[in-house]
Amino acid sequence: MEMIMESLSKTYKSSIEKKLVLNNISCHVNKGEWINIIGPSGSGKTTLLKCVAGIMNADAGSKVSIGGLDMGNASEEEKRDFRRRNIGYIFQEYELFSAYTAKQNVMLPEWPYKKEAELRERSETLLRTLGLEDRIDAVPTNLSGGEKQRVAIARALLNDPSLLICDEPTGNLDRASRDNVLHILKECQAEGRTIFFVTHDYDVLPYGDRVFQLKDGTMEEINKKSFILQP
Numbered sequence: 001m002e003m004i005m006e007s008l009s010k011t012y013k014s015s016i017e018k019k020l021v022l023n024n025i026s027c028h029v030n031k032g033e034w035i036n037i038i039g040p041s042g043s044g045k046t047t048l049l050k051c052v053a054g055i056m057n058a059d060a061g062s063k064v065s066i067g068g069l070d071m072g073n074a075s076e077e078e079k080r081d082f083r084r085r086n087i088g089y090i091f092q093e094y095e096l097f098s099a100y101t102a103k104q105n106v107m108l109p110e111w112p113y114k115k116e117a118e119l120r121e122r123s124e125t126l127l128r129t130l131g132l133e134d135r136i137d138a139v140p141t142n143l144s145g146g147e148k149q150r151v152a153i154a155r156a157l158l159n160d161p162s163l164l165i166c167d168e169p170t171g172n173l174d175r176a177s178r179d180n181v182l183h184i185l186k187e188c189q190a191e192g193r194t195i196f197f198v199t200h201d202y203d204v205l206p207y208g209d210r211v212f213q214l215k216d217g218t219m220e221e222i223n224k225k226s227f228i229l230q231p
């Protein structure tokens, strides 16, 4: 799914301050590309992902277009429907519902729209693929951080999204689980999906096609090779 950001700015406004977090960012992502975003804590990575997904409104004058949908002009309902059909979003804080099991959390976004038996089978398959076969019926309070992260990843994959937006999806995983998740995402990319991936982990960078760095409100492309350690 093609993504176009032009002059994208975002200001947080409160009664005591106005904070410009993203300042005139432009970036064009081709269908099927894997883009990695790095940047210091607080540089606006999560803000950028939320503006791109239409979860948060960018400032007036910004242009964000995803798969032809103009986020600035779409209604909340259009954006919600578009996300459900096309975007898998892996939240940094997992955003799991504590009253539901791992399997139910994965099924939840499609519950009103698809047959329950079909959803149950699909979510169990995804949880098994992510190494959670023993935790399918556990509630989030009984899951470790890494397990919760993998449930959140399974949920994002449920609708076979054309675009995966990933906010540090491997931050709480050990090396083996991280490599498993990256391998699964690489397969998703091979199937033609676009991946927009925020990370602090430089070991993730070789998996992507291009790297952008967010700093002081601006975003610039960095040569991916500059992160590969020389012997």
Ligand SMILES: Nc1ncnc2c1ncn2[C@@H]1O[C@H](COP(=O)(O)OP(=O)(O)OP(=O)(O)O)[C@@H](O)[C@H]1O
Binding pocket: 012, 013, 019, 021, 039, 040, 041, 042, 043, 044, 045, 046, 047, 048
């Ligand atoms: N709702 C909000 N209101 C005001 N300021 C906010 C709000 N959300 C985030 N910020 C501020 O905007 C800046 C960017 O936050 P954001 O979460 O996008 O950064 P980040 O790069 O994802 O950080 P991290 O790597 O620590 O997750 C931070 O200084 C943060 O304090």
